[in-house]
Amino acid sequence: MINKLEELRAKALSELDSIKDPKSLEAWRISYLGRKSELTQMLRGLASLPVEERRAAGAAANQLKSFLEQSLSQREEAIKEAEIARAIEKGKLDVTLPGYPTTLGRLHPTIQILRQMCDIFVAMGFEVVEGPEVEWDYYNFEALNIPQDHPARDMWATMWMDYRNEKGERNMLLRTHTSPMQIRVMENRQPPVRVIVPGKVYRYEATDATHEAMFYQVEGFAVDKNITMADLKGTLFEFARRLFGKERKARFRCDYFPFVEPGVDMAIDCFVCKGAGCSLCSNSGWIEILGAGMIHPEVLRRVNYDPDIYTGFAFGMGVERMSMLKYGIDDIRLFYSNDLRFLKQF
Ligand SMILES: [Zn+2]
Numbered sequence: 001m002i003n004k005l006e007e008l009r010a011k012a013l014s015e016l017d018s019i020k021d022p023k024s025l026e027a028w029r030i031s032y033l034g035r036k037s038e039l040t041q042m043l044r045g046l047a048s049l050p051v052e053e054r055r056a057a058g059a060a061a062n063q064l065k066s067f068l069e070q071s072l073s074q075r076e077e078a079i080k081e082a083e084i085a086r087a088i089e090k091g092k093l094d095v096t097l098p099g100y101p102t103t104l105g106r107l108h109p110t111i112q113i114l115r116q117m118c119d120i121f122v123a124m125g126f127e128v129v130e131g132p133e134v135e136w137d138y139y140n141f142e143a144l145n146i147p148q149d150h151p152a153r154d155m156w157a158t159m160w161m162d163y164r165n166e167k168g169e170r171n172m173l174l175r176t177h178t179s180p181m182q183i184r185v186m187e188n189r190q191p192p193v194r195v196i197v198p199g200k201v202y203r204y205e206a207t208d209a210t211h212e213a214m215f216y217q218v219e220g221f222a223v224d225k226n227i228t229m230a231d232l233k234g235t236l237f238e239f240a241r242r243l244f245g246k247e248r249k250a251r252f253r254c255d256y257f258p259f260v261e262p263g264v265d266m267a268i269d270c271f272v273c274k275g276a277g278c279s280l281c282s283n284s285g286w287i288e289i290l291g292a293g294m295i296h297p298e299v300l301r302r303v304n305y306d307p308d309i310y311t312g313f314a315f316g317m318g319v320e321r322m323s324m325l326k327y328g329i330d331d332i333r334l335f336y337s338n339d340l341r342f343l344k345q346f
Pocket of ligand 1: 270271272273274275276277278279280281282283285286
């Protein structure tokens with residue numbers, strides 16, 4: 001068997017020396033190192049040899065195998081180098097050309113603005129908390145002062161989960177706003193609390209330039225003794241100045257949300273026309289950016305905060321809307337249509 005291995009080695013090497021292309025090299029590999037090659041068969045046949053022969057034959061066969069493998073990879077390298085040399089000679093390969101630049105990923109514009117928004121509130125002493133996107137009716141509506149059959153439920157086109165409780169009611173949904181986390185946080189903590197909740201929310205809505213079925217919100221709230229509307233105003237005006245420029249003016253107007261009393265919508269003076277009127281602000285000079293208000297006493301009572309001792313404010317805003325305003329984007333669908341021409345601008 002040792003002799004046979006020697007013959008095999010000589011034959012394999014002389015064939016290998018004449019190989020000049022990768023295809024023949026692969027054929028050589030199959031015939032000398034493949035599953036059906038003579039060497040592999042020999043290695044398999046070792047078990048049938050007498051014990052005294054087996055040892056020496058096994059060692060020699062394995063040594064030949066690794067020798068052939070090594071020769072193969074050396075030959076492979078040599079063929080590659082020869083190919084490159086030929087290409088350079090023919091002028092087909094210009095090694096002085098710059099390489100392909102590595103393309104770097106970047107943060108999605110929504111995430112970029114979301115981080116800016118969070119940074120602003122964190123600097124004002126708010127803590128960032130996240131919550132579940134699949135929510136119970138109780139947290140999304142009931143505890144926020146929106147009982148079953150309350151007409152205010154129509155304000156949030158809801159995507160319900162295909163699930164019913166033991167009473168046969170659908171009570172699990174994709175959260176329509178980040179407000180459920182107000183309740184979840186307050187249930188587990190005592191005032192003072194100052195929290196913002198960034199995250200995805202879902203609406204059962206046909207999409208158009210200003211509506212998406214999924215978008216981001218940032219919810220914020222603070223509860224303590226002696227918190228007043230002035231604190232709400234101060235916090236949100238400062239936020240608007242830091243995000244949209246320090247010369248921004250802001251305006252509160254009455255609005256209705258079931259979980260606040262009183263409720264307001266906040267607008268900033270248009271930073272394009274400075275209040276003179278343009279297409280961005282629909283010629284009004286003002287741009288609405290968020291809804292807010294003082295947390296309704298019923299909501300506080302529900303989480304066992306005494307509304308005679310504690311008061312608080314809450315606000316919520318769409319993240320894409322902030323981004324659209326800040327960068328002059330006119331269609332919310334651009335954010336999630338995965339068009340690199342759009343995404344690469346940020
Ligand atoms: Zn304007």
